[in-house]
Amino acid sequence: MSAPMRVLRAIAIGLILPVALVLLWQVASSREWINSLFYPAPWDVMQRTWDQASGGKLPHDARVTTGRLLAGFAFGAAPGLAVGLAAGVSRTIRQLLYPLATALYVVPRIAMLPLVLVAFGLNDEARVFMVAFSVFFIVFFSALSGVEQVDRIFVDAARAFGAGKVRLAATVLLPASAPAVFAGLRVAMGFALIVIVGTEFLAANDGLGARIWLSYQIFDFPSMYAGIIAVTALGVLLAWALLAVEWLAVPWRR
Amino acid sequence: MDVSGELSIRGLTVDYGGAGGVRALQALDLEVEPGSFHAILGPSGCGKSTLIKVLAGLIPRTAGEARLPGDGSVAYVPQGNSCFPWLRAEENVAYGLKLRGVGRRERAERARDLLKSLGLEQFSRAFPGQLSEGMRQRVAIARAFAVEAPLLLMDEPLSALDFQTKIAVQAELVDLWRDRRCTVLYVTHDIDEALTLADRVSVLSARPGRVALTAEVPFARPRHQAGLREQPGYAAAFRKLYEAIEG
Numbered sequence: 273m274s275a276p277m278r279v280l281r282a283i284a285i286g287l288i289l290p291v292a293l294v295l296l297w298q299v300a301s302s303r304e305w306i307n308s309l310f311y312p313a314p315w316d317v318m319q320r321t322w323d324q325a326s327g328g329k330l331p332h333d334a335r336v337t338t339g340r341l342l343a344g345f346a347f348g349a350a351p352g353l354a355v356g357l358a359a360g361v362s363r364t365i366r367q368l369l370y371p372l373a374t375a376l377y378v379v380p381r382i383a384m385l386p387l388v389l390v391a392f393g394l395n396d397e398a399r400v401f402m403v404a405f406s407v408f409f410i411v412f413f414s415a416l417s418g419v420e421q422v423d424r425i426f427v428d429a430a431r432a433f434g435a436g437k438v439r440l441a442a443t444v445l446l447p448a449s450a451p452a453v454f455a456g457l458r459v460a461m462g463f464a465l466i467v468i469v470g471t472e473f474l475a476a477n478d479g480l481g482a483r484i485w486l487s488y489q490i491f492d493f494p495s496m497y498a499g500i501i502a503v504t505a506l507g508v509l510l511a512w513a514l515l516a517v518e519w520l521a522v523p524w525r526r
Numbered sequence: 527m528d529v530s531g532e533l534s535i536r537g538l539t540v541d542y543g544g545a546g547g548v549r550a551l552q553a554l555d556l557e558v559e560p561g562s563f564h565a566i567l568g569p570s571g572c573g574k575s576t577l578i579k580v581l582a583g584l585i586p587r588t589a590g591e592a593r594l595p596g597d598g599s600v601a602y603v604p605q606g607n608s609c610f611p612w613l614r615a616e617e618n619v620a621y622g623l624k625l626r627g628v629g630r631r632e633r634a635e636r637a638r639d640l641l642k643s644l645g646l647e648q649f650s651r652a653f654p655g656q657l658s659e660g661m662r663q664r665v666a667i668a669r670a671f672a673v674e675a676p677l678l679l680m681d682e683p684l685s686a687l688d689f690q691t692k693i694a695v696q697a698e699l700v701d702l703w704r705d706r707r708c709t710v711l712y713v714t715h716d717i718d719e720a721l722t723l724a725d726r727v728s729v730l731s732a733r734p735g736r737v738a739l740t741a742e743v744p745f746a747r748p749r750h751q752a753g754l755r756e757q758p759g760y761a762a763a764f765r766k767l768y769e770a771i772e773g
């Protein structure tokens with residue numbers, strides 16, 4: 273079999289189960305084997321998703337959620353990377369931060385929400401902070417362990433050529449730990465999505481999380497599913513975007 | 527480049543892990559003539575890499591002194607796979623130049639020249655992961671020559687290569703050295719390789735290492751490791767080094 277054929281075959285096999293499930297759901301719902309109020313048929317969900325997408329409500333909520341998520345991601349990942357690298361380079365910084373970071377890392381993110389609302393108020397700063405907080409620690413630990421796993425031989429080579437601490441960090445530790453950092457960023461992106469949706473459930477009037485939650489409360493289940501589909505699509509798109517960034521930033525791993 | 531001045535090591539002692547740790551080198555003395563190719567032989571674990579790393583400024587010495595030739599700068603080929611995987615071949619070669627503030631144009635030119643003399647001009651844009659082991663070691667050697675340091679420290683740069691590749695890189699290496707006249711300190715565990723490459727060979731004793739013997743290599747250049755055994759005096763030279771390594 274040629275390479276394109278193999279790819280097509282793999283895609284076709286991968287589609288069997290999802291397509292079968294959707295068909296089963298369609299039949300089960302339209303024949304009322306399951307309660308179509310709670311589990312509306314996929315066709316109805318698609319129509320509702322389409323209506324709301326073209327009516328502008330869904331795009332607005334998607335934009336709001338994406339904005340919060342990306343802001344939180346950036347405000348968490350950038351300092352996480354910088355502080356993680358610093359902790360990897362300096363034993364003092366590592367000893368200073370490691371215990372506190374380990375303790376905060378295990379706090380379930382959503383448990384922080386009331387405290388964060390008290391500190392920031394019911395606003396976007398609070399929602400962005402929730403995301404940034406969970407992203408920071410994941411990226412911090414992946415950068416730290418990335419630096420700790422850098423092969424000694426590269427450090428020795430750079431130092432023998434005269435690299436000081438700053439040059440060493442920029443020319444060796446940063447690129448050498450990039451694969452570990454990107455693995456951390458992928459995990460952090462997943463966390464960011466969970467946290468922003470959970471936060472919007474509880475503390476927002478717009479955004480995809482709020483849409484899902486409010487639809488549920490008024491028993492508008494097709495709209496609820498439309499929100500779930502939009503969140504899923506957002507997650508997939510962000511994961512792809514991150515892979516594209518990694519592809520560009522880590523060319524030696526292609 | 528100022529290559530004048532000899533490499534002179536007096537009473538060099540190195541302990542790992544402070545007091546009560548491992549003593550790797552014990553009062554080692556060594557003189558290396560300016561511009562010469564000096565090989566270091568010794569049993570595994572005797573402190574060969576330790577000696578190289580101290581001279582490269584990577585580990586502190588416990589006692590003793592080392593005077594380095596020229597301005598005291600060194601180039602280093604570590605033992606093992608040391609090419610930066612995230613840099614292309616030409617960027618690896620130019621690494622030390624970049625640290626020294628050499629401009630982009632000149633860096634690229636010097637990297638290309640060196641890669642060319644090592645037969646890698648086709649691969650200057652390749653990442654190390656896309657190169658064979660032999661090619662990677664050539665890149666590591668080119669990276670060391672690029673900075674034109676008066677002292678070149680090499681720690682078993684060819685020991686992972688098959689015989690054919692090793693012979694080819696040996697010839698390229700000697701050409702580069704003769705062209706630049708820097709002092710080379712070259713660690714190997716291969717007696718034949720030492721006899722092929724070096725002007726002089728020192729044998730370190732088992733740990734803690736000190737110089738057990740320094741011998742002149744009596745063969746005229748150019749030399750070739752494949753034909754070494756036909757040289758008159760080979761058997762005696764080999765035996766002398768072999769017995770010194772055995773202790």
Ligand SMILES: Nc1ncnc2c1ncn2[C@@H]1O[C@H](COP(=O)(O)OP(=O)(O)OP(=O)(O)O)[C@@H](O)[C@H]1O
Binds near residue numbers: 569571577
């Ligand atoms: N980082 C370290 N910490 C503690 N001991 C070390 C360290 N590095 C090396 N040693 C010890 O120092 C001694 C000399 O090591 P070194 O690497 O210099 O040997 P070598 O002659 O290069 O050996 P080989 O031929 O196997 O490369 C060894 O006994 C080793 O166990």
Ligand SMILES: [Mg+2]
Binds near residue numbers: 574575681
């Ligand atoms: Mg060694």
